[in-house]
Amino acid sequence: MNNPLFLIAGYGITFMSIVAYLMRLRRLEDKARQAVEADDGRR
């Protein structure tokens, strides 16, 4: 019950998931910004 691996795994997975989601948001924001610039350039 005192095996710290479960605790490390739990907190590790939580923080890694949040960071992965933040990276997804950054990717989506970049893509959206590029799409707006491309669209403005065409018009």
Add this chain to the structure above:
Amino acid sequence: MRAQRVLGGLSLVGVGLGTIAALFLVPADRLQGQVQRLLYVHVPVAWLAELSFFVVFLMSLLYLVQRKLTWDLVALAAAEVGVLCTSLTLILGSLWAKPIWGIWWTWDPRLTTTAILLIIYVGYLIVRSMTDDPDQRARWAAVIGVIGFVQVPIVYLSVFWWRSLHQPPSSPRSMATAFGAVLLLNLAAYTVAFTYLVLRRYRVAQINLELELRGPEEEP
């Protein structure tokens, strides 16, 4: 944009402090030992999973009444973060269950209803990707957002309705002051982080919708 940055900073500080308090300041549980510290993240993400699907429900209702696509975008943002939180709830629960119950997973009412909840909202996101028409997409999603919410009270009440291996809901009031205070701190910190993630996702969705509504450029 400034509010978003402030929320981001607050989230980082809050979750950081909450984690330090949970891992180093509060004593370990007498019976469960160190692994009980998972409570300080398992309960907040479970609470946020339920909160996000309540937001989806509310925004879906508003969309069905007013037909404003803004509500649909908030629902999308909340559903995405909700799926993340529900997945984390199940993973953290499993990591807690192994040393305490001796098993990674069992078809217990609380666990099973939570897994069904996850499937409903993954389905919600899949249905959204099935059409390019913003109004049709919002309509289909809103119907699932309203009907799917029925599962949330079922998850909450499952530990009372059926004989469950899972303990009744934990809250800052159901435990000793030191444990309760740290749980409250983490609940607040993760709720701020949730607001930050939903806001950022909403902003991207808003830009994408504007682009969709502009439509293809007309030939001169």
